[in-house]
Amino acid sequence: MDVRVKSATTTSVPSIPAARPSREEAEAAVRTLIAWAGDDPSREGLLDTPARVTKAYGELFAGYGQDASEVLSKTFKEVGGYDDLVLVRDIPFHAHCEHHMVPFYGKAHIAYLPHDGVVGLSKLARLVEVYARRLQTQETMTAQIIDAINENLGPRGAAVMLEAEHMCMTMRGVKAHDVKTVTHRFTGVFAEDRQEQDRFFAMVGHR
């Protein structure tokens, strides 16, 4: 992975496996991982850790229980006829890479050209959360966000950019610090019109 800007093209719909393990099984798995790391899961400081980790997973991976269509279901039409670009930039997110299950984190920038009403601004930040709180690749997440906007808002155009630092590249492996991965995807007017793309890049403040 490098700092080149690349366009996200794939999307997939992760689903919860039918046979979800019980909480007890998940806690036992955490004990196994602690032992695998080289520590003693029965020492005092680690006794409650499996319960804490499974509880934390409930938050970190809450996206599997959330639905993008629900988040984007309410729109507003009374906006004084405004139909130009709406950009919500610098939406912070924390996700986990599906290869190593360690965090990647950064900012999302989302723009769309309204067709028939606008969506509440907070809903775009909530949409990012729906997909960030899963096991992900940055490319998939980029594609899923823009697909959800198109499917639910039917805008004249949409643009999504994600900038993130992957801890699997900084803490381990290649140990490359300060490397940012940038993904973006344009649809509709943004895909067709280079000037709209430039306007998006300028408003995001991208180098």
Ligand SMILES: Nc1nc2c(ncn2[C@@H]2O[C@H](COP(=O)(O)OP(=O)(O)OP(=O)(O)O)[C@@H](O)[C@H]2O)c(=O)[nH]1
């Ligand atoms: N395209 C893409 N790659 C990612 C993402 N997150 C992590 N990766 C990469 O996934 C790759 C997995 O490579 P592998 O060779 O299977 O695993 P590895 O031996 O742990 O690789 P290293 O990280 O190079 O040590 C690595 O190059 C990671 O940098 C992501 O969001 N998108």
Ligand SMILES: [Zn+2]
């Ligand atoms: Zn990784």
